[in-house]
Amino acid sequence: DAPRYVLLPRRTLAFAFDVIGTGATTKGSHTAAATLEGAGGAVRAETRQDLTDPHRMALPLPVLEPGAYTLRLTIRDTEGKKCSELAQPVTAHPGPLY
Numbered sequence: 001d002a003p004r005y006v007l008l009p010r011r012t013l014a015f016a017f018d019v020i021g022t023g024a025t026t027k028g029s030h031t032a033a034a035t036l037e038g039a040g041g042a043v044r045a046e047t048r049q050d051l052t053d054p055h056r057m058a059l060p061l062p063v064l065e066p067g068a069y070t071l072r073l074t075i076r077d078t079e080g081k082k083c084s085e086l087a088q089p090v091t092a093h094p095g096p097l098y
Helices: none
Strands: 005-008 012-016 030-037 043-050 056-060 067-077 082-094
Touching: 030 056, 043 056
Parallel strands: 005 082
Antiparallel strands: 012 056, 030 043, 030 067, 067 082
16 A cells, blocks of 8 residues: 655655465564665665554655666565565655755
């Protein structure tokens, strides 16, 4: 449920996510990490939380330039193995106060 377009300046990018098959997860068994990547895959912002926490995130944003970004949500187990990943484009537009 992440927005595909954002107006700048912006302090956070908030979104909710759904995960299927998490009935067996326990506190500390899996981590959800969100990154906002710029050109060339450079990570511009990152946040993470335990997968048992509510499936909502607020990604703190640095000062961004208008342009194309990729929002990536990755779920990893305690050993760091990637269990699932979803990526979507996000376009940042200059807002009225930019």
